[in-house]
Amino acid sequence: MANAKDEIILKGLKENNLKNIDLTIPKEKIVVFTGLSGSGKSSVVFDTLATESRRQMTMNYPLYVRNQMPRYERPQADLMQNLSPVVVVEQKPIGSSTRSTVGTYMDIHPLIRLLFSRIGQPAIGSATDFSSQSSFGRCPECKGFGQVVAPDVNKLVDFNKSLRERAVQFKPLSPTGWQGHWMMTCGLFDPDLPLKDYPEETLELFLYGPPEGERVNAPFHTKDGPHKADWDGLLPRFTRVYINRDISKLKTLTEEDVLAMTTQAPCKTCQGSGLNPEVLASKINGLNIADYDQLELPELLRELEAIQEPMGKSIARQAIPYVTQLIDMGLGYLSLSRKMATLSGGEGQRVKIARHLGSSLNNMTYIFDEPSAGLHPSEGELLIHMLQRIKQQHNTVIVIEHNLAVIQMADEIIEMGPGAGANGGEVIYAGPLAGMTESPTALALQHKLRVNGHPRERTGSYSIQGASTNNLRNVDIRIPKGVFVSVCGVSGSGKSSLILDAFKSRYPESITVGQGGIGTSSRSTxxxxxxxxxxxxxxxxxxxxxxxxxxxxxxxxxxxxxxxxxxxxxxxxxxxxxxxxxxxxxxxxxxxxxxxxxxxxxxxxxxxxxxxxxxxxxxxxxxxxxxxxxxxxxxxxxxxxxxxxxxLSGGEIQRLKLASQLQKEGQIYLLDEPSSGLHADDREKLLDVFQKLVERGNTVIIIEHNLDLLAASDWIIEMGPGGGKQGGSVMFEGTPADMLKADTATARWLREAVEA
Incomplete structure (x- = not known):
């Protein structure tokens, strides 16, 4: 008989909508919590189990330390026993900072800096000197950003207008401000002549100022009379006053206001690395630290494994497991320099998971909140292997999940329900997969995939030409109008770049429902x-x-x-x-x-x-x-x-965002993974909403991995073939029935689901 300590005992749980329930969770198993959105899964896993574990952990510290730590209220429960320390991997997006990269998030970058400070030749001081954020390491030209920001004359100026008609389109330089007034009254420029009609010499003076070394007097008029002043040119003035200055000190302006008038290009001095030339001169086996940053991960792994110098070898050995974990999660096409903010939902999810795989701790409880969100079915297999690996290291794995493949591989399934909100909060099934028969999840597992055999006829098409945002390879495509369109493909294949960037900029009137959260203050209802x-x-x-x-x-x-x-x-x-x-x-x-x-x-x-x-x-x-x-x-x-x-649960928030946008009678709806966080029952309701929208004459375009939604579409577009540099091409366009005959990553899974 198993030791009683081999299971987590929870009795009398009453958080949120939980109805005084009792639960026993086996340890060193993979336990999946499932059920309708809002049925009480998060209330058990996060608000009770994780909160109590964290609360008890903090009690081990002295009072003065505890006062500096997050403080947790005891959950509403009668008994919570045999808990172990928890590691929580949530769904929340990561790394919105402009400087946060895969290397910094995974803690690989500090090791690479240390490596170069110890064995890089010629030698440079400390590891911090290899950072673009240090006073020594940063590039003198771009101040460590790797990008040079310069005014864009075509954004700043409308050449068809005169100064009085607001030819200068940046508000602080318009006629209502003192600088705009100065341009109009200094006597150098005709305030009523369109700029395109200025003589070339005058336009040059207006835009760029006088030649170097020369000064042009431009009297500045106030109520006290004229004052002496020199005209420095619109673009040099914009650079000096708005780019090379701390914008936060200008009350009426934001950084976005200024950046809207600029172009950004990689800095030529540091080739976009943000590092000064002295730092870039230090190399290991012919590569500098910026080269290391740009390598795809398998190439980086080879470089680290090739280091023979004893000190360098011991540092490289510490970095290798992190790099290997990312490769094992199917993210080999990334580089350390890749900005976290540019990752797709599925990529971000896997980077988060990889970060936790390096720990050698055991007897822990790992909690994952819908780890399959944003993953292509083929990537779901990698996820399942990873969960099994964590279990094999003598850990308990608790997963909140709707993905049927993940549910099927669980050792124990706990289904909450029977409904959502006030109608939920009860355990309707706890046990192995074989015992599930009548619950909503059991019925979803028995459900057969039906392919749409009668797709709607398009009423026209939306055209995109030469799209090259992020990894898109000069894509030309015509997307059907008046139908239900799904865009699929592996993580990082270019789905979001095609729809949320290229399509949205071509058709800005589109109504977009993205993956971001909503304001969730306790006063928002x-x-x-x-x-x-x-x-x-x-x-x-x-x-x-x-x-x-x-x-x-x-x-x-x-x-x-x-x-x-x-x-x-x-x-x-x-x-x-x-x-x-x-x-x-x-x-x-x-x-x-x-x-x-x-x-x-x-x-x-x-x-x-x-x-x-x-x-x-x-x-x-x-x-x-x-x-x-x-x-x-x-x-x-x-x-x-x-x-x-x-x-609200993640699935409820997703539908609330959609509902708030449905108030607008739009022509085009763009939805980024709308099935994320939804049980199969809730997905059916959502699909019904989409079909009604299309029936009313709208076009609905979704980015999606879920095979049920793909099969119900009128038209499917698949991006690929891989992610990152291996993606960015259109692999398939056609109806779901056409896709069954295709040979793409998604087509294989669709066929398998239909034949199951």
Whole structure:
């Protein structure tokens, strides 16, 4: 019999929508939590198990250390036993910093810098000297950015206009500002002549200033009379005042405002590396540190393995496992210099996972939040091998997942349900795959893939020519109009570059639903996010004669004790934080006065407690009904108007974003992996939304890996053949039925799913 310590025991779980449930999770197994979006998976795994494990870990530190660490409140549960330390790999995007690269994120870059400081020839000082962020290492020309920013005359100036007509299109230099006024009144330039009609010499002076060494007087007029001043040229002035200056100190301008008027090109002095020439002169086996940065990972691995010098060999040996992990995750086409912000969702997910594979710790609990999100079916196999590897090192692997291939390889499946929100929060199945028969996931596993045999006829087409964004190889393509289009391909193959960059810039009117999160403050609710809270407040104000602010917990209507938060967090010194419902308002957030007024028999709290479905039967205002309908259309009818967006699951957030965009009657909808975070049941509802949109005359284009959505499309485009430098070409265009006969990475999986 297994030792009792070989399982995690959880009893009486009550976080969020959990209904006082008991669970036993076996250790050193792969355990998959599944179920509808909002069924309670995250409440068990993140809000209970992970939070309690972290809380107990911090209790091992002295009080003065704990005070500097994140502090966790004890989850609502009766018993939580036999927990082990947790490593959490979440879905959240990584590395939005412009300087964050694969090398820095994986902690490989510090080792490479150390390597060059020890064995690079000619020798340079310390490892920090090999950084573009150090005062010694940075390139003097571009200040370590690797890019030279210069004003773009065609963005800055409209040559068809005169100065008075705002030929200078940068607001601080327009006629309303003192600099624009100076240009018009200095006597050098005709303020009413279009710039294209200026004599060549005058235009040269206006744009670039006088020749080097010469000065041209341009009197500056104020109410005190003329003052002596020299004209320096529009472009030199823009560079000096707006590019070579800390923009954050200019109150009315942002960096984006300035960059919109510029072009950026690799710095010629450092070839885009951001390093000074002295640092670049130091080499190992003929390569400098910038060369190391640009190598694809298998080439980098060969260079590291070729180092024989004893000191260098010991440093290289520390970097090799990290590089190998990235290659093993199918990311060999990346380089250390690749910016994290430019990775696709699937690439970012695998880099995050690879970062955790280097640990030799065991008896840990690894928690993965939908690790298959953004992965092509072929990459899903790599993921499964990686999860099995972590388990083999005597760790527990807990995965929240909807991907059927990952569910099928689990040792234990725990399905939450039966519904979502208030209808969820129970364990409807716990055990091995063989025992699953009637649950929503069991039915999804028995589901047969159906290929769309009657695709719609296009009503025209959208044309893209010569697209070369990121890795696109001069792509020419005509995308069908008035149909449901899916764009597929392995991670990094160019799907996002084709649709979210090239297509979006050609057709800027497209409505885009991306992968980014939404504002999830505890004060943001379903009603506020959908833009109907103001309408509800004004409805109350009209019916009661009171100010609308009285029906807002962020304004006049806030409970005076908790200030509209609904909870109190008393100061508990070094103890764990405690959150208690506000006794004054009973957690409603509203003052007694606000709750004393009613509309159609309900006070504001009773209105916010209505589900979306109930709200559709209660209100009569067209705007409210329209927005409620879009939420029902995407399958969120079970949520309440007052539910906070911070309590929503990933799948619910994805559908809420879509619902907020469906209010606009667009012609083209672009969606980036809309099935991410959705159970098979929820995917069906989403597919129904897409089909209705197309029936109403719109074009829906999705970037997607899910085979069910691909099979239901009218038209499929596959990018590839690989990722990164190996991608960027159109591998297939046609109907799902045509794809069954094709020989591409996705076609093979589609055929296998149809034949299964």
């Amino acid at each position: 379903m009603a506020t996010y959908m833009g109907i809270m103001d309408d509800i407040r004004h409805t109350f104000a009209k019916a009661t004669g009171q100010p609308a602010g009285l029906f807002s917990f962020n304004s006049l209507g806030a409970c005076p004790v908790c200030k509209g938060k609904g909870v109190l967090t008393p100061e508990v010194a070094f103890a764990d934080p405690v959150t208690i419902p506000c006794e004054a308002c009973g957690g409603t957030r509203y003052s007694d006065e606000a709750l004393s007024y009613r509309y159609e028999g309900k006070n504001i709290i009773e209105i916010l407690a209505l589900t979306i479905d109930e709200a559709g039967d209660y209100f009569t205002q067209p705007k409210i009904l329209n927005r409620v309908k879009t939420l029902r259309d995407v399958g969120l009818g079970y949520l309440t108007l007052g539910q906070t967006t911070s309590s």
